[in-house]
Amino acid sequence: MATDDAAPARKRGRPTEAERVQRRDEILDAAVKLFIENGFGGVTFDDIREEAHVTKRTIYGHFATRAEIFLAAVERLRDRALTHPGAGSLQELATSIVEILHSDEAIALHRLVIASAREFPELGAQFYRDGPESYIAALRQHVSDPALAEALFSLLLGEPHRRRLLGLTPAPSPSDAAAVAAAALARLRVS
Template sequence: MTGPRKRGRPTETERAQRRDDILDAAVRLFATGGFGQVTLDHIVAEAHVTKRTIYGYFGDRTEIFLAAVDRLRRRTLEQPPADTGLLALATGIVSALHSDEGIALHRLMITEAHSFPELAREFYRDGPQAYIAALNERLPEHDVDLATALFTLLLGEPHRQRLLGLRAAPGRAAAARHARMALWQLGIEDGS
């Protein structure tokens, strides 16, 4: 954030930016401290907002975490317009899920799933399951098993290496190569 906030009612753009600032702060804290150790007070301090602001946007930590998952999914699935091909969507998924934010959320969920099983279910529904559904919609013949296999290949060994900190996030060209290879391995036309 830059400088103090102006007084008065924020514009929609300012509200959206403040929401993103809160989510960015929460993801940073969750990634370094774990879900169970991060309190709303920590998020308030990191985001430079009040608890009232947090409650106005989200509510509790669970809602903040799920909002971060939702934001990543929306950015990914809304990025390529619905009329673009499967390759564009697959590339977007590789870029998002191999990104620092995607990896941080995934690591966090793996660590916390046992302690927070309902959060894990919601993460899966709003994350992987939503990506699989989006891929399925773009397949020439809707086939959820094929969409699931494609999603698995879009993560693959490079995603495991990212989770372990052994590889950097791919650039757009590398993400497109990864997506193209996954489509090729399944014999799927890219729809470009």
């Protein structure tokens, strides 16, 4: 008898590229869920395998370590923000950054890396390179002054992000994210 948690039947043989991408996302989704519930150090490959309904071999086909899985989740969020169809103008990019970085998943990963950075310092360093540094670099494509790009990134997070990290407010709606981005741009007088 099948349960609601039963994994869908998978065809045998070599997966297509689309199936590989889907499996990778399923592994990332399962790992993020487990990391949030149990902390970075409290999750094993066996836990991820069970949650994702895949074999260890499938996981190892994509990732060699838990850190790689965690950082792939960070990269996935970054890619969503920076390749968002509406992220062409500075206003659109800033709005996309606010929407993604204030999302439940990004907030959970941010909390997790802060809690784990002391025990896993390389995770914190790579998180910064793959996350904030990448967002600042993308903002630099729209503003000429590197210091201004960094200040803008800080304004896009600011107190609303801190309140999200503390669980005081929900994720912003798209219109709220646009308002936060517009206010940050107005404070710096960039557009």
